[in-house]
Amino acid sequence: MTDLFDKIQKNPGPLGMHADESYGYFMFPKLEGEIGNRMKFRGKEKLVWSLNNYLGLANHPEVRKADAEAAALYGLAAPMGARMMSGNTDLHEKLEKELSAFGKKEDTILLNYGYQGMVSAIDALVDRHDVLIYDSESHACIIDGLRLHVGKRFVYPHNDIGNLGKQLERATRLVKDTSGSILVITEGVFGMSGDQGRLADIVALKKKFDFRLFVDDAHGFGTMGKTGAGVPEEQGVIDKVDIYFGTFAKSMALIGAFISSEKRVIKHLRYNSRSQIFAKSLPLPCVAGALKRLELLASQPDLKGSLWKVVHALQKGLKDAGFDIGRTSSPVTPVYLNGTIPEATNLITDLRENFDIFCSVVVYPVVPKGIIMLRLIPTAVHTMEDVAYTISTFDKIQGNLKEGKYKSDKIAVV
Numbered sequence: 001m002t003d004l005f006d007k008i009q010k011n012p013g014p015l016g017m018h019a020d021e022s023y024g025y026f027m028f029p030k031l032e033g034e035i036g037n038r039m040k041f042r043g044k045e046k047l048v049w050s051l052n053n054y055l056g057l058a059n060h061p062e063v064r065k066a067d068a069e070a071a072a073l074y075g076l077a078a079p080m081g082a083r084m085m086s087g088n089t090d091l092h093e094k095l096e097k098e099l100s101a102f103g104k105k106e107d108t109i110l111l112n113y114g115y116q117g118m119v120s121a122i123d124a125l126v127d128r129h130d131v132l133i134y135d136s137e138s139h140a141c142i143i144d145g146l147r148l149h150v151g152k153r154f155v156y157p158h159n160d161i162g163n164l165g166k167q168l169e170r171a172t173r174l175v176k177d178t179s180g181s182i183l184v185i186t187e188g189v190f191g192m193s194g195d196q197g198r199l200a201d202i203v204a205l206k207k208k209f210d211f212r213l214f215v216d217d218a219h220g221f222g223t224m225g226k227t228g229a230g231v232p233e234e235q236g237v238i239d240k241v242d243i244y245f246g247t248f249a250k251s252m253a254l255i256g257a258f259i260s261s262e263k264r265v266i267k268h269l270r271y272n273s274r275s276q277i278f279a280k281s282l283p284l285p286c287v288a289g290a291l292k293r294l295e296l297l298a299s300q301p302d303l304k305g306s307l308w309k310v311v312h313a314l315q316k317g318l319k320d321a322g323f324d325i326g327r328t329s330s331p332v333t334p335v336y337l338n339g340t341i342p343e344a345t346n347l348i349t350d351l352r353e354n355f356d357i358f359c360s361v362v363v364y365p366v367v368p369k370g371i372i373m374l375r376l377i378p379t380a381v382h383t384m385e386d387v388a389y390t391i392s393t394f395d396k397i398q399g400n401l402k403e404g405k406y407k408s409d410k411i412a413v414v
């Protein structure tokens with residue numbers, strides 16, 4: 001027998017194994033000061049490209065005012081209890097109505113956290129007779145939802161519609177015997193690579209197969225589509241996406257999330273989503289704050305316009321400078337470089353300490369061995385100077401990488 005605590009100490013997990021050397025710098029870094037394009041890291045101002053504050057709403061004066069007023073009016077405690085028991089309010093229902101109208105769906109359920117909400121929604125929607133089919137690059141919250149499913153689940157290679165067709169054929173054969181149903185789950189915008197789920201192509205498969213489509217549009221809500229209603233709007237298939245998930249944690253710069261669909265589906269989720277039934281309701285200041293953000297998002301297209309000006313300048317500038325930004329078709333901007341994990345560590349240190357740029361870095365096993373992915377999240381509050389400085393700096397660090405400068409043990413901090 002092994003003591004549990006001794007065992008976990010010996011097996012800290014793929015991220016935990018780097019805890020001691022990376023805490024506070026590569027993992028759990030602290031960005032301080034007003035949320036924006038420039039924040040303090042270890043006491044020094046950095047140009048920040050790692051916050052999902054797409055529309056710049058985190059520090060919009062009207063948002064800050066609404067947040068402060070709601071906190072003063074309601075406090076952070078209210079409402080007490082889960083929605084179903086004692087935590088329902090007019091404001092929660094108002095937000096659900098407004099989200100439904102904005103997304104052109106019959107009804108909406110608010111979620112305390114998107115992650116838990118997604119896990120429970122998948123759990124609530126399917127039983128052992130049903131088949132889940134999902135994209136191989138799906139977010140962890142989808143994967144955790146799938147883990148609860150006791151029936152069959154089939155994966156298709158990322159955005160491979162031909163293969164999805166094959167999985168649908170397999171699933172269709174299976175559910176004929178069990179009288180089950182098929183649910184296809186994908187993302188609107190894939191948060192790492194920035195490419196869109198091929199929703200229009202998936203929807204086209206409905207002509208041949210019977211299934212329902214569930215889209216996690218965490219990064220697309222507020223950033224994509226003519227009105228900001230997301231990737232289904234962008235691809236002209238709002239009415240064909242059966243279940244739509246959005247979070248407040250990205251373009252809304254808040255916390256909480258929602259799922260919109262037909263009335264009968266939302267009713268089912270209200271009474272069967274365990275993470276919502278058995279957890280405290282979203283605090284009222286978050287609900288009031290979300291209403292204000294939704295109002296701005298819907299009434300001020302300039303916010304999305306400013307975001308996209310920065311996105312276009314950054315992505316075009318990087319491409320023109322010869323960088324590989326992969327297949328993004330959203331604000332998420334990956335920059336792929338070739339190098340080892342130690343080189344990535346030195347490169348990021350150089351970028352942060354000598355050039356004062358703070359962005360996220362992704363290495364193996366999230367990307368293939370030998371690839372360093374720098375991930376930039378442009379926002380409406382970045383400037384053209386930020387873009388120009390970043391591209392010229394990336395040029396320098398790519399040069400250093402090619403010259404083998406980051407192979408050395410320690411990078412000199414100027």
Ligand SMILES: Cc1ncc(COP(=O)(O)O)c(C=O)c1O
Pocket residue numbers: 113114115116118139141187191216218219247248249255256257
């Ligand atoms: C694709 C995707 N789905 C779901 C979530 C979870 O949302 P939340 O932060 O509201 O829990 C995230 C957020 O990180 C995400 O990127």
